[in-house]
Amino acid sequence: MDSTEATPRRGRPGYDQSSMLEVIVQVFTDHGYDASSLGMISTRLGLSKSAVYHHFASKAEMLEIALERALGALEQVFDEAERGGNGAGAAGAAGAGSDAVGQIREIVRAAVLVACEQQPYLILLLRLHGNSDVELRALERRRALTARLRAIFERARNEGALRDDLDPGLAARFTFGLVNSLVEWYRPDGPETPEALAEAVLSYVRSGLRVNEVADFR
Known part of the structure; x- marks a missing residue:
């Protein structure tokens, strides 16, 4: 040596x-x-x-920057879908028959891609205990995303695209639960591509929520 x-x-x-x-x-x-x-x-x-x-100035800053990777990406998913729902983007132009359903489709698809691309950061987010200010702020942002999805599901129900016996809040939690579960078993070198997983999740959301035929999730 x-x-x-x-x-x-x-x-x-x-x-x-x-x-x-x-x-x-x-x-x-x-x-x-x-x-x-x-x-x-x-x-x-x-x-x-x-x-x-x-x-890094501190361990808290490390955590905050890491959580931003997941939360920032998910918030961008909602921002883009909601802008599109007003006719400016893919969700509005897809001809789904419902702005709300178009937004749900785009959000679910893009959220799956984020879950795959930002897997380590989303795992960290999902395992927070809320023991610090950084964690509490992150958990509040996560709850805000669920509330945004709940509001879109409520609009879809009001438009007749979502079964009327299912609470929109439950629909939002079920959907996020399905997306979040991917981080526990998805492997970048596995047989499933993120795009294929996104289509599979959309299929489950469509069948589980029993949307009307006019709601095209394809």
Whole structure:
């Protein structure tokens, strides 16, 4: 072993905040956010604690940035679908027979893609306990997304596209529950593509909610 190999490295060249965050999220997931320490994180990264703090001001900031990956992407899904529902985008132009149903279709499809693409970050979000201000804010944003989906399901029911004996709040929770369950078993190298999973989830939502024929979820 030469002298270079014998000297402990204080950091790895080429690390940036994004690549570090992937490792940090895995530490949070493995040990839980509360139990994860800066020492664990720096050891997993192969960096000194001061090098980690060069990129992040605190552990809370690490969590906040990580949760934004999931929550920001999901909020964008709703924003784009709702704009489209007014005729500006794919949901409004699809000719589904109902703006609300068109929005539901676009939201479900895009949310599945987010679940696959942001899988580690969504797992972290789903395992929060609300023990810090960052977690509480994230949980409030998550509840707001459920409320937005509930409102769209209520509009779909009022338009006659959703069975009238099913509470829109339950429909929203069932739908998000189905999407969220993907993160526990989806594998990027598995046989199912995100696009195929999105179509499968849409099929289950359509059949489970027994929408009328006019509601085209295809």
